[in-house]
Amino acid sequence: GLLVLMLAIATIVARNRIGKKIPHVSSLVFGSIFFSTTLSVSYTIVLIIQPEIWYSPQYLIPLGAIVLGQVMNGTAIAGERLVSAISNSRQEIETHLSLGATPQQSVAAYRQDAIRAGLIPTTNSMMVIGLVGLPSLMSGQLLSGIDALNAASYQILIMLMLVFANLLTTLLVTQGLARQFFNAQAQLRIP
Template identity: 60%
Template sequence: MNTDTLVELDLLRLLWALGLMAAAIALASWQRLGLTNNLAMATARTVLQLGAVGYVLAVVFEWRNPFAVLLVLLVMLTTATLVARNRISKKLSRLLPIVGGCLLTSTLLTLSYTSLAVIRPETWYEPRYLIPLAGIVLGNAMNAAAIAGDRLVSTIKQRRREIETHLSLAATPDQAIAQYRKEAIKAGLIPTINSMMVVGIVKLPGIITGQLLSGVDPLNAALYQMLIMFMLAFADLLTAVLVTQGIARQFFNKAAQLVLP
């Protein structure tokens, strides 16, 4: 028996895999957690969304057209922007372009450096590398933006009197919320830093697990996971810094007065 042969998942195996979700739904129902419908909906969306993505990416990978690759990336960026904006606040009028611009900047810089200095593929739009790495970076940057942005918005609303006191003592808007912004940035980086602290010891991330299952050399899989963790640390930090800076400006007018939406 060839132990290096990849075991492909067919429809029958997928149906058996769905047994895990059936068991989870049954357990939630038995415990009366109120999660039955949520788990069922999440299962259905997972199957539909990943199934559709699988077919689309198969075509894009085979086609290797730069415009098709850019279209996929645009859809990913738009979705991440909307999700992050909704998690932060829907009341800030200019939050959508701020979040979108921050995610675009951090992802573009991260992928450009990785492609030019590290991976160096034959073509810059090689979908085998660009799309998976962009998805990982965007997904994590989206979470960093949402956590940092939500923390800053809620803190500014809760500490209104303290901020106004600082302003009345001749502090600038940046000085008045500097500590709150630092705390928000740190909060946005907590998931990434925690993952880096225990990666390979407590858990194996999805990327290295997927590569190991596909038969990739374990050392090469580990090196790729290192690269990804470094990418995420930079992209998440840059996103949190930019998002909090952009949000902070929405709470002050030209006269440096605090204005809550």
């Protein structure tokens, strides 16, 4: 129940940053965040941590919350960047289309830029982890008396989980958003 509430809030926040005028944006954001969070958290819990009860709240709630917070930011940044880039580049995109490019080809550069922008917070965190500050999960484990090497290995696992979930979400959201800007005849339509 708690994770569903967190998912709903993350969807609303990301959707509001992207824009409400785009059709089906709520379902697109919800589906992308749900799929990537479920896949990354399930993989981590079932195959790596391997607790006796896979749905144990001890693992499910903190890992789910960490991933949801990160993918919400990545989704909002990537989605907003793509929407504004397409909206501001109408003539260039229509020129590509008139020269025979497919809709996906005409927005590929904008999509790449949006994905890169959506991954910036996660990659920045990975680059300076342990140098600028200790992550909160690792700090909590160290304060509770867990071995530093064990705490560091959990933090590495979480960072890899975050990168995967954020990458998957930004790929899905930008793909879905790019499709919303074209009709069945491959004509650009800006909502």
